[in-house]
Amino acid sequence: MSQIVIIGAGECGARAAFGLREKGFAGQVTLVGAEEHLPYERPPLSKDAMLHGHEPKLVSEAACYAEAGIQVLTGLSVESIDPAGKSVRLSNGGNLTYDRLLLTTGARPRPFPGFSGASNRIRTLRTHGDAVSIRTQLQPGKHLAVIGGGFIGLELAATARKLGAQVTLIEGLARILTRGVPEPVATVVAERHQAEGVEILCGVKIQDLAETRDNASILLEDGRTIVADLIVVGIGAVPNVELARDAGLAIDNGIAVDQHLRTSATDIYAAGDCCSFPSAHYGGLRMRLEAWRNAQDQGTLAAANLMGGAETMSAVPWFWSDQYDLTLQIAGIADGAAEIVRRDMAEGAFILFHLTADGRLLAASGIGIGNAIARDIRLAEMMIAAGVHPDRLALAAPGTKLKSLLAA
Amino acid sequence: MSNWVEVCATDEIDEEDVIRFDHEGKTFAVYRSPDDRFFATDGLCTHEKIHLADGLVMDDIIECPKHNGRFNYKTGEAKGAPSAST
Numbered sequence: 390m391s392q393i394v395i396i397g398a399g400e401c402g403a404r405a406a407f408g409l410r411e412k413g414f415a416g417q418v419t420l421v422g423a424e425e426h427l428p429y430e431r432p433p434l435s436k437d438a439m440l441h442g443h444e445p446k447l448v449s450e451a452a453c454y455a456e457a458g459i460q461v462l463t464g465l466s467v468e469s470i471d472p473a474g475k476s477v478r479l480s481n482g483g484n485l486t487y488d489r490l491l492l493t494t495g496a497r498p499r500p501f502p503g504f505s506g507a508s509n510r511i512r513t514l515r516t517h518g519d520a521v522s523i524r525t526q527l528q529p530g531k532h533l534a535v536i537g538g539g540f541i542g543l544e545l546a547a548t549a550r551k552l553g554a555q556v557t558l559i560e561g562l563a564r565i566l567t568r569g570v571p572e573p574v575a576t577v578v579a580e581r582h583q584a585e586g587v588e589i590l591c592g593v594k595i596q597d598l599a600e601t602r603d604n605a606s607i608l609l610e611d612g613r614t615i616v617a618d619l620i621v622v623g624i625g626a627v628p629n630v631e632l633a634r635d636a637g638l639a640i641d642n643g644i645a646v647d648q649h650l651r652t653s654a655t656d657i658y659a660a661g662d663c664c665s666f667p668s669a670h671y672g673g674l675r676m677r678l679e680a681w682r683n684a685q686d687q688g689t690l691a692a693a694n695l696m697g698g699a700e701t702m703s704a705v706p707w708f709w710s711d712q713y714d715l716t717l718q719i720a721g722i723a724d725g726a727a728e729i730v731r732r733d734m735a736e737g738a739f740i741l742f743h744l745t746a747d748g749r750l751l752a753a754s755g756i757g758i759g760n761a762i763a764r765d766i767r768l769a770e771m772m773i774a775a776g777v778h779p780d781r782l783a784l785a786a787p788g789t790k791l792k793s794l795l796a797a
Numbered sequence: 798m799s800n801w802v803e804v805c806a807t808d809e810i811d812e813e814d815v816i817r818f819d820h821e822g823k824t825f826a827v828y829r830s831p832d833d834r835f836f837a838t839d840g841l842c843t844h845e846k847i848h849l850a851d852g853l854v855m856d857d858i859i860e861c862p863k864h865n866g867r868f869n870y871k872t873g874e875a876k877g878a879p880s881a882s883t
């Protein structure tokens with residue numbers, strides 16, 4: 390095997406490329422990316438980068454790719470894959486042949502129905518270009534309306550407040566963060582936003598969006614109109630599967646892979662936000678994650694398997710979000726939990742442990758100032774991976790070191 | 798000439814744990830290994846400037862509390878994400 394092509398130069402693709410070299414792959418590695426930049430980190434786009442950084446925070450500097458002998462083709466997209474001929478066609482008309490192919494095409498923002506997301510005043514946030522455009526519009530006194538009470542919208546709302554903009558956040562459901570975040574944690578987030586002056590409207594339905602030269606507005610079903618300088622739509626992301634689908638690969642809420650990240654086609658693998666995989670710790674349940682560490686873990690795992698390995702996905706899903714000085718971290722998937730045990734810590738920080746009926750730890754969700762909950766969430770993650778049935782009283786007692794429960 | 802600085806009493810750090818130590822405008826992380834030896838590193842993660850002392854020590858590894866960047870505190874070597882390089 391001498392040629393590996395990776396499609397999609399994001400966190401996951403970059404991680405896979407370096408992973409191949411770290412594991413001693415000596416053949417050719419080509420990373421193709423549609424964006425103009427070398428792979429960069431997306432999490433800062435809704436957080437600090439919005440405040441300062443004028444350049445994206447690169448996953449690795451250009452020199453590291455050169456040193457590792459990784460060919461990066463930026464500003465080029467792959468238009469089609471020929472699995473039988475083992476080649477891909479590029480947007481500049483060129484072709485690349487491969488022995489093994491990795492798809493790390495990521496995801497894109499779900500557009501608001503009827504709006505492409507291409508306008509300046511009604512936007513989504515996924516790329517460095519999006520962040521720059523949004524930031525230039527967020528001066529003190531400007532009004533930002535965020536559609537969607539998910540992580541990206543909430544982080545952007547927090548950052549916009551720091552920039553002095555007025556913020557209204559609209560959520561169609563009864564509360565913010567319904568996806569994967571337990572209510573007590575979501576309440577802390579909501580109250581903090583309100584204390585910082587963000588107006589949060591939950592349970593409101595949007596009838597239409599409109600844009601003029603001077604502003605953009607949201608018409609609600611109850612007849613109200615919210616007029617803003619800028620509307621950012623944050624209603625989730627859809628995986629970039631078209632390339633794989635057109636090549637005949639199986640799709641199931643993402644490019645479907647097995648526990649080794651292999652797609653339904655020989656010699657083609659997929660990893661990161663674009664793929665759905667059977668989860669190791671949740672009975673093989675097929676899931677697709679949109680998380681930074683998952684992109685790294687799967688990129689690294691894909692590298693090993695592209696080289697002939699048969700490593701299996703065993704990482705516990707993990708996610709964090711920063712809003713103001715609060716950090717939220719979630720390890721595992723709480724679906725199916727029968728019981729919640731709460732651990733209260735200093736300065737209002739707390740962790741909820743989600744247990745099955747027979748006491749196995751499924752997930753842990755924590756929130757607090759700075760890194761208050763980080764260490765215990767990490768230990769919870771290790772307990773989840775180990776299938777531990779921790780003692781409930783010990784979980785609840787902040788004085789008990791969770792490390793001591795790892796063997797339980 | 799020796800410039801010893803007292804950091805803390807040995808019983809202020811548990812085995813396989815870490816504390817933060819600030820000295821002359823710099824911040825350090827001071828570790829006690831499972832085999833009961835003491836080590837010190839720069840106090841901040843190389844990814845973003847986060848105090849490693851809030852992280853988790855397992856064997857020879859300190860994990861950053863922010864995004865789980867891993868470092869060997871005995872050798873200073875990075876052991877994986879978040880900053881990819883070879």
Ligand SMILES: Cc1cc2nc3c(=O)[nH]c(=O)nc-3n(C[C@H](O)[C@H](O)[C@H](O)COP(=O)(O)OP(=O)(O)OC[C@H]3O[C@@H](n4cnc5c(N)ncnc54)[C@H](O)[C@@H]3O)c2cc1C
Pocket residue numbers: 396397398399400401402421422423424430431432433434435465466467468493494495496497514515516541629632660661662663678679680681682684707708709710711
């Ligand atoms: C604003 C924002 C904030 C976030 N914050 C957090 C956070 O706090 N915590 C967290 O855990 N996660 C966070 N995430 C999620 C995290 O960034 C993603 O999970 C991660 O970027 C996924 O990496 P990926 O490489 O799989 O996909 P992507 O980063 O989406 O990269 C895929 C790349 O492939 C390219 N591509 C697609 N199709 C083609 C093609 N045909 N040819 C060539 N190139 C192609 C795309 O242009 C893109 O550059 C955040 C994401 C965003 C957008």
Ligand code: FES
Pocket residue numbers: 842843844845846847861862863864865866878879
């Ligand atoms: S700040 Fe340490 S891993 Fe990111």
